[in-house]
Amino acid sequence: MDKIFEVRDLSYQVGETKILKHINLDIEKGKYLTVIGPSGSGKSTLMRILASMISATSGEVLFNGQAIEKFESIEYRQKVSYAFQQPTLFGKTVKDNLAFPFEVRKKDFDQAQVISYLEMVNLNETYIDKSVNDVSGGEKQRIALLRNLLFPPEVLITDEVTAGLDTENKAIVHKMLNEFNQRGLTILRVTHDESEINEATAKIEIRNGEMAHD
Ligand SMILES: Nc1ncnc2c1ncn2[C@@H]1O[C@H](COP(=O)(O)OP(=O)(O)OP(=O)(O)O)[C@@H](O)[C@H]1O
Numbered sequence: 001m002d003k004i005f006e007v008r009d010l011s012y013q014v015g016e017t018k019i020l021k022h023i024n025l026d027i028e029k030g031k032y033l034t035v036i037g038p039s040g041s042g043k044s045t046l047m048r049i050l051a052s053m054i055s056a057t058s059g060e061v062l063f064n065g066q067a068i069e070k071f072e073s074i075e076y077r078q079k080v081s082y083a084f085q086q087p088t089l090f091g092k093t094v095k096d097n098l099a100f101p102f103e104v105r106k107k108d109f110d111q112a113q114v115i116s117y118l119e120m121v122n123l124n125e126t127y128i129d130k131s132v133n134d135v136s137g138g139e140k141q142r143i144a145l146l147r148n149l150l151f152p153p154e155v156l157i158t159d160e161v162t163a164g165l166d167t168e169n170k171a172i173v174h175k176m177l178n179e180f181n182q183r184g185l186t187i188l189r190v191t192h193d194e195s196e197i198n199e200a201t202a203k204i205e206i207r208n209g210e211m212a213h214d
């Protein structure tokens with residue numbers, strides 16, 4: 001199997017505080033990997049490094065065999081997309097957010113595609129013109145996730161994206177992500193959700209900044 005990520009002896013430290021310590025990890029292309037571990041153990045930090053939002057203080061990360069610093073950042077963001085733990089919507093309306101992925105690629109806004117994506121997460125076309133101030137936290141999370149997926153990346157990193165959702169909407173997001181994964185999207189999912197952990201097929205655990213092996 002091809003490796004999409006190879007993490008070699010990666011550490012991250014802020015001042016004297018060692019947040020990640022000597023992480024080694026290979027992630028195969030097409031995998032749906034669940035990342036677990038206690039609060040504050042370093043999960044989001046590791047995901048931010050893989051998404052190239054921050055840089056490791058030592059060690060290296062290869063993406064498709066190449067050091068991630070070698071990629072141009074706009075290009076890398078389109079390949080490795082990070083869905084935030086606490087997403088924010090920008091601009092005035094939901095449309096401002098969903099038009100953004102088209103704008104950065106200099107493409108015309110595809111209203112029909114956006115409506116079909118909204119419907120995938122149990123929302124409808126009336127949301128397009130809603131003010132970002134008038135959508136609930138759970139709706140915001142789902143809209144933010146669509147922003148990541150309108151142009152599917154190679155890797156989607158989801159950082160507790162279902163945390164604010166009820167059972168029904170969680171199931172909707174799970175189904176959508178499973179479908180994308182079946183079509184080849186590699187997914188790294190950080191979660192504390194017990195049902196997600198129980199159903200996970202592949203798991204790693206970060207404990208106190210280290211890979212837990214047991
Ligand atoms: N820039 C920073 N400066 C100082 N400390 C930091 C910095 N970034 C992260 N930390 C600390 O590193 C530790 C790991 O943070 P991280 O956000 O990766 O945890 P996490 O595993 O995602 O936790 P949670 O499950 O609560 O989201 C925490 O103790 C956090 O306070």
Ligand SMILES: [Mg+2]
Pocket residue numbers: 043044045085159
């Ligand atoms: Mg976190």
